Structure formats: structure tokens, C-alpha cells
Amino acid sequence: MSTAMSTAPDVVVLAGGISHERDISLRSGRRVADALTGFGWHVRVLDSDARLLPSLLERRPDVVWPALHGASGEDGTLRSFFDATGLTYVGSRGAAARLAWDKPAAKRLIGQAGGATPPWLSMTRDVFREVGAQAAIDLIGTAFPEPVVKPARGGSAQGVTIVRDSNRLPRALMDAFTYGDELLVEERVDGTEIAVSVLEDDDGVHALPAVEIVPTGGVYGFEERYNAGETRFYTPARIAESAATAAAELAVLAHRVLGLRHLSRIDLIVDASGSPWFLEAQVSPGLTETSLLPQSLIASGGDLGQAYAALASRALAD
Template sequence: MTEPAAADLRVLILAGGMSYEHEISMKSGRRAADALQRQGIACEVRDLDGELLPVLQEFPPDVVLPLVHGAAGEGGSLQAVLELSDIPFVGTGSIGARRAWNKITAKDLMRSAGIPTPDWISMPRQAFSDFGARKLLDRIAAKMGLPLMVKPNSGGSGMGVHAVHKEDDFPSAMMGCFSYGDEALIETFIDGRSIAVGVIDLGDGPTALPPVEIVPLHGDYDYAARYNPGATRWTVPAAIGEDVTARVAELAVEVHRTLGLGDMSRIDMIVDDAGGVQVLGANVAPGTTETSLLPMGIKAAGLDFGETLATMVRQAIARS
């Protein structure tokens, strides 16, 4: 198809939706719209709701930029709806999104590909009723050892994620986890530096951006630390040495390819004191707010955020 000129493009940015991350998603959408408008591209930011399908049918955009966080935007369903509607969109397709959203599936695929990821066990909420919560927690602690990380199998923004350093913390960590999902992922705790590596594909294959080191100033890197200015210190590029920098870049691209991800992703890792790297997971709809990690990596790579998004928009149209 003939690619429209920038002035003729109409981009629909989908954000919000019914998730705990609604407001952050809307902030991402507005910032992305500002960046694209500076490139001369007309944008509309729309809160995801039940009227999406009629809107897509009556006023189909040239391309959609999905920035919805949570299950609707990251779990593959929104991507599947856009695929069914034959509307080009930026990012990962429905299959890749489902793989990344389900942490257990993603870890299975990574482990099969030889990508290092912390040992884990998964348990549904019902198992704690069937086998007795205290007895099951004791067995997990005895088998895996402490400390452990407890997190919902599907979710983002640090919601429901808890470190367990002593057995007395285990029950409350599980309760917090199950507030955000019905299946828990329980991982071996890896002590080290939190590193995020953005991956973008501007037409020549996936490329890793400079790594970002994340240092929360008080407590864990939870929802408040992620989105409240002044609660976290970010260093980009991360001061982890050339060899480790090359290693995290290599792993980020390998994860991106293994999970079948699209125009952009964010790969989360831990680097231990010996320089060993463990991959925690991948995000297919990384935030684009002032405190989001992907735009930090784009800027550190010497790229303009708006130009990068505009390139992805044109690629999405070309794919159609």
C-alpha cells in the first residue's frame, strides 16, 4: 500500500482501560501523543472501553498505538481484536503478547532457549485451600530456601510483588500477590542490581538500548517508587562495565526474539555482584511517562522519542 504522508496520518493511541494501571497508561498515551504531534502526525488518545469496536468500524485509523497496561493491553486480547479488524498497530502481535504476559510461559520458553532466569515454582490460589496454606508454604520454603520473590503470574508495575526474607513474611506476601491474580509465581530471590534494557526494532532487526539501572531510594521498586518523581534514582547507561553491558544487551535481544516480540519491548534483569545476569521477564507495552524506562534508553541512545515512535508507526502501516 502507499504510505501516507505524516500530515495525512491519523494515529489512534489506546490507553487507560479497566486496570490498576489506568492513570499511568493515560499519562503514557498523552506523552506519546505529544511526541508524535511534534513530528506532524495527528493523534487521538482514547480510553479503552466497550465502544472501541464501533469506533474502529466507523472511523478506522491509519494505525493504532496500544499503550494499555494490564491484561487487556498486554495479554494479547487487544492485539487480537486489532488483528481481527485488519487495523495496523505498533508493537507485538497477540501471540507474542500472550507469551510475555504469562510469566510462567515466558520463563519456560527462556529456560528452553538457554536464557538464564531464576528457578521458580507456580501455584494457583486454590492449591493453598486444597493442601493447606501453612503446610504448603513450609514445604516451598524448605525446598527452595529463603529469600524468595512472590509475584502474580500476570501483572506489571510491581503490583502484588513481595520479597520473602523470613517464613513469617510468607503468608502476607501470598495474600498480597493473590490480590492481583489467581496464580502465584514464586522465584528464587537474586540479590543484585536491577537493570532494564529496552529493545526497539526500527527496520533492521531488534536492537538493545543502553541499560538503565534502577535504585529505589526507600524500600522496594514498587508502584510508588516507579511513578513518583524523586522516589527512585535511575542511571543510564548503567555503570556495569563493558562486558556486562554487552551481555545484558545480547540477552535482551535474545529474549525479544525468543518470545516473538515486535517493535518495542523492555526486558527486566538482575545483575549479581559477580556480573552474572538473570532475566526476570519482558514487557510488551512499556510505559512512556517521564519516569518510564524505555524513553530513558531511547534518549541515551541518541535517538529522539517522537522520531522513534513515528518510525514504528510507518513500519506498522508498511506491514499491512
């Protein structure tokens, strides 16, 4: 569908919310709104609050763009409401978003589809208490000598710890449980951390050039994601062509297996042999000035306004 229309579409960009990532969402929403406005669309930014749903149902915009991060934008609940009420929106459907939000479920599906993902286990807070904290810690320490511990659901690396010292494992588990009642323990893969953004157009599903992520402090945490100067990015990633091709194929596989729609960002790590490993999928990738999808799009020669208008047009056509 062409992005040029006789009457400029009415777009509502959702940004803000009450998650830990509110500020990032506001920045992402503003970037989307500016890009679409520059392309001639009528855009209004709305916060996610008690007035949101009545306002959307009353106004019924041509298209909604959820630029919400954290649970409100990515766990599928709000999107399922849009599905039930027939609102047109950019991004994955509610059921697919819920799958991607659930890291253990996503890893299980990718593994079953033949994609590589690091060995892992998940544990609920209740089981942790039932079997005894020390027994659980001993089991994890034996099975995963240098694990990555993270909340089973969540984004922006909040509650994530790379445990290089076994004495840090109990604290890492508690930090992950701060963000939810289930955590994921994953074997750390040593390699090059990359993100591959995936976009859909009339010709199919395409992977953009991989972005290599090199945090100055060695860990790509929350601060390193959103503060300029904390991380160096290389687009395209400084990996072999064969590794880049394999990473793109794995990203597209993840997008399709999880049933994602329009856009996604797939986080991977490429090991020393050039093999990519799936880590997690984002249905509402950051769109701030330091975010990865915009960097990749620009590096590929794309225009943000045109790309965002094309995505919104695609949502109108679906």
C-alpha cells in the same frame, strides 16, 4: 520505511482502561500523542471503553498505538481482536503478548532457549487450598529461603513482595493472590536491577542502553516506578561493559523467543559475577516522564518523536 509521508497518517492512541494502571496508561498515552503530534501526525487519544471497538472499526485509522497497561493492553486479548479485524497497530501480536504476560510461560521459554532466569515455581489458588496452606508455605519456605513472590500475570510490581523474613511469607502469598488466581515464587538474585529496552528498525532488533534502577527505599515497587524522586536511574547502567553486552544479548533473545514485535522492555538483574538473569518482559512498556524506555532512548541520543514515528511507520509497513 521513512517517517516522512506525503499525507500525515491518522493515529489513534489507546490510553486509560480499567486496570490498576489506568493513570499510568493515560500519562503514557499523552506522551506518545504529544510526540507524534509534534512530528506532524494526526493523533487522537481514545479510552478503552464500550465505544472503543465500534469507533475503531468505523474510523479504521492508519495505525493504532496501544498505550494501555495491565491486562487490557498486555494480556493479548485486545491485540488478538486487532489481528482478527485487520487493524494496523504498534507492538506485539496477540499471541506473543499473551506469552509475555504469563510470567511462568515466559520464564520457561527463555530457559529452554538458553537464557538464565532465577529458579522458580508457580502455584494456583486451587492447588494452594488443596494441598493445604501451611504445607504449601512450608514447602516454599524450604525451597526458597528468601523468595520474591509475585502474581503470575500483571505489571508495575503490584502484588510483588521480597520476603526477607519468613514470617512475612503467608501475607506475601495472599497479596499476590489478590491480583490473580496464580502466583510465581522466584529465587531472589542479589545484584543490580536493570531494564533493557528493545526496538526494531529496518536493520533488525536492537537493545538500547541498560537503565540501572536504584529505588531510594530499596524496593522498586509501584510508587517508586511512577513518582519522581522515589528512584534514581543511571543510563547507561553502572555495570561492566561485558555485563552490559551480555544483558543486551539476553534482552534481544527474550524479545525474539517470545515473538515480540516493534518494542519491548526486558527486566533483568545482574549478579555480582556480571551475569544477567531474565525476570520478565513488558510488551507495553511505560512511556511516562519517569519510564525507562524514554530515558534509555534519550540517553542513546534518540529523539522521542522521531523514534515513535518510526515505530508507527514500521507498523504501517508490516
